[in-house]
Amino acid sequence: MNVYDSxxxxxxxxxxxxxxxxxxxxxxxxxxxxxxxxxxxAEKLFSDLGRVxxxxxxxSLDGKETIIGVVGCVVQAENEQIAKRAPFVNFATGxxxxxxxxxxxxxxxxxxxxxxxDTDFPAESKFDFLPENHxxxxxxxxxxxxxxNNFCTYCIVPYTRGVETSRPLEDVIKEAKELVNSGVxxxxxxxxxxxxxxxxDASGKERSLAYLLNCLSEIDGLKRLRYTTxxxxxxxxELILCHKNLxxxxxxxxxxxxxxxxxxxxxxxxxxxxxxxxxIIEKLQNANPDLRFSSDFIVxxxxxxxxxxxxxxxxxxxxxxxxxxxxxxxxxxxxxxAVYPNQVEExxxxxxxxxxQQELFAMQLDFNQKCVGKTMPVLFESSAxxxxxxxGRTPYMQTIVxxxxxxxLNLIKNVTVTCGGTNSLTGTLE
Ligand code: SAH
Ligand code: SF4
Numbered sequence: 001m002n003v004y005d006s007x008x009x010x011x012x013x014x015x016x017x018x019x020x021x022x023x024x025x026x027x028x029x030x031x032x033x034x035x036x037x038x039x040x041x042a043e044k045l046f047s048d049l050g051r052v053x054x055x056x057x058x059x060s061l062d063g064k065e066t067i068i069g070v071v072g073c074v075v076q077a078e079n080e081q082i083a084k085r086a087p088f089v090n091f092a093t094g095x096x097x098x099x100x101x102x103x104x105x106x107x108x109x110x111x112x113x114x115x116x117x118d119t120d121f122p123a124e125s126k127f128d129f130l131p132e133n134h135x136x137x138x139x140x141x142x143x144x145x146x147x148x149n150n151f152c153t154y155c156i157v158p159y160t161r162g163v164e165t166s167r168p169l170e171d172v173i174k175e176a177k178e179l180v181n182s183g184v185x186x187x188x189x190x191x192x193x194x195x196x197x198x199x200x201d202a203s204g205k206e207r208s209l210a211y212l213l214n215c216l217s218e219i220d221g222l223k224r225l226r227y228t229t230x231x232x233x234x235x236x237x238e239l240i241l242c243h244k245n246l247x248x249x250x251x252x253x254x255x256x257x258x259x260x261x262x263x264x265x266x267x268x269x270x271x272x273x274x275x276x277x278x279x280i281i282e283k284l285q286n287a288n289p290d291l292r293f294s295s296d297f298i299v300x301x302x303x304x305x306x307x308x309x310x311x312x313x314x315x316x317x318x319x320x321x322x323x324x325x326x327x328x329x330x331x332x333x334x335x336x337x338a339v340y341p342n343q344v345e346e347x348x349x350x351x352x353x354x355x356x357q358q359e360l361f362a363m364q365l366d367f368n369q370k371c372v373g374k375t376m377p378v379l380f381e382s383s384a385x386x387x388x389x390x391x392g393r394t395p396y397m398q399t400i401v402x403x404x405x406x407x408x409l410n411l412i413k414n415v416t417v418t419c420g421g422t423n424s425l426t427g428t429l430e
Pocket of ligand 2 (some may be wrong): 148150151156192231
C-alpha cells in the first residue's frame with residue numbers, strides 16, 4: 001500500500017512539473033512516506049529526517065530552498081512528535097490527505113515560515129482528486145479498499161488509516177483499463193482488508209471482490225490479477241470460486257495466519273481459529289490445486305507461551321507456506337494489547353522469531369528448489385544487479401533472474417528454472 005501511495009504522490013508532483021532528482025542534494029522537495037505498523041518502521045523516519053536536515057542546511061548556504069514533507073501513518077499517529085523532534089519539516093499529511101499536497105505546496109510558497117500538519121479523516125475520497133494512475137512498468141498496484149474495521153488488538157491500522165471504505169466499482173474498472181492501455185499486464189488489487197471490498201456499482205448496488213475480479217478478468221490485454229491482503233474470515237465461497245474459474249488470477253494467495261494458537265488468535269481479536277483457517281485453505285486448495293500460500297506471523301504476542309508458539313510452528317509446517325513475513329510483536333500506543341500485563345520478554349521474542357524464520361525459510365527454499373526444471377511464464381520488471389541480466393516474477397511471486405536484454409522488460413516470457421535459492425530463482429529464457 002505504501003509503494004502504491006508513493007507512486008501516486010510521485011504522479012501528483014510530476015503533474016505539477018516536478019521531476020525525480022537523481023541526487024538528494026539536487027532535490028527541491030524531499031518527501032518521506034511512512035509506516036507506523038511497528039516501532040522500528042516509525043523510528044526509521046526520525047533518523048532519516050536527521051540526515052536530510054543536513055542536506056537542507058547545506059542547500060540553504062547555497063541560497064536554495066528545500067521543502068521537507070512527511071506523509072503516511074506516522075503522521076497520523078505522531079504529528080506532535082514530528083513537529084517537536086524535527087521542526088525543520090515544512091509539512092506533514094496523513095495517508096488519507098496526500099491529494100492535498102498541491103494546495104499545501106501553494107500555501108508554503110506564499111508563506112515560507114508555516115508548517116502545515118493535516119491529519120484529517122476527510123469527507124472526500126482522495127481517489128477523486130488524484131491524477132491518472134499511469135503505468136510504472138508491466139505490473140501495477142490498484143488500491144480498491146482502504147482502512148479497517150477489524151481492530152485486531154495489536155494493530156494500529158484502524159487508527160491511522162481510518163474506517164473501512166471501498167472505492168466504487170466503475171472507478172476501479174476505469175482505472176484498471178487506463179493502466180492496461182498504458183502497457184500494464186498485471187494488476188495487484190490492494191486493500192488493508194481487500195477481500196471485504198464492497199464498492200457500489202453504477203446503480204448503487206454493493207459488489208464483492210469476487211464480482212470485481214470477474215469484471216477485471218474480462219479486460220483484453222490484462223494477463224494477470226492478484227489481490228492483497230486478505231482477512232481469512234472474509235474468504236467467501238464466491239471468492240474461493242474465482243480461484244477455480246478465473247485463469248488470470250495467479251495461483252498465489254497471501255492469507256495471514258498471525259498465530260497458530262487459538263488462545264492467542266482470540267486474544268488478538270481475529271475472527272477465525274486455526275480449524276476455520278485450515279478449512280479455508282482446504283477449500284481454496286480444492287478450487288485450485290496449484291494454489292500456494294504466504295502468511296504474516298507475529299511472535300511474542302502478550303501471553304504467548306512456548307506451547308502457543310509450538311502451535312504456530314506446527315500449523316505453519318502443515319500449510320507449507322512458500323513465502324512469509326514474520327515479526328516480533330511491537331507495542332503500539334493506543335492499541336488494546338499494548339497495555340496487556342503479560343508482555344513477552346524481548347529475548348524470548350527474538351528466540352522465537354529465529355526459530356520460526358528458520359522453518360519458514362526452509363519451506364520457501366524447498367518450494368523454490370522443487371521449481372527447478374519447470375517452465376513458467378515470467379513478467380520481467382527491471383534490470384538485475386549484474387549487467388546483461390534482468391529480473392521478473394513467476395506466477396508464485398518468486399523473483400527470478402535470467403540472462404537477457406531490456407527488450408524483454410514489461411513482457412511475459414517463458415523461463416525454465418535452473419536453480420532455486422531461498423530468496424530467488426535463476427533460469428533461462430525459452
Ligand atoms: N490486514 C492484514 C494485515 C495488515 S498489517 C491482516 O489482517 O492480515 C501487516 C502485518 O503487520 C500484519 O499481518 C501483522 O503480521 C503485522 N503487524 C501488525 N501490527 C503489528 C504489531 N503491533 N507488531 C508486530 N507485527 C504487527
Ligand atoms: Fe490490522 Fe489487518 Fe487486523 Fe485490520 S485486519 S486490524 S489491518 S491486522
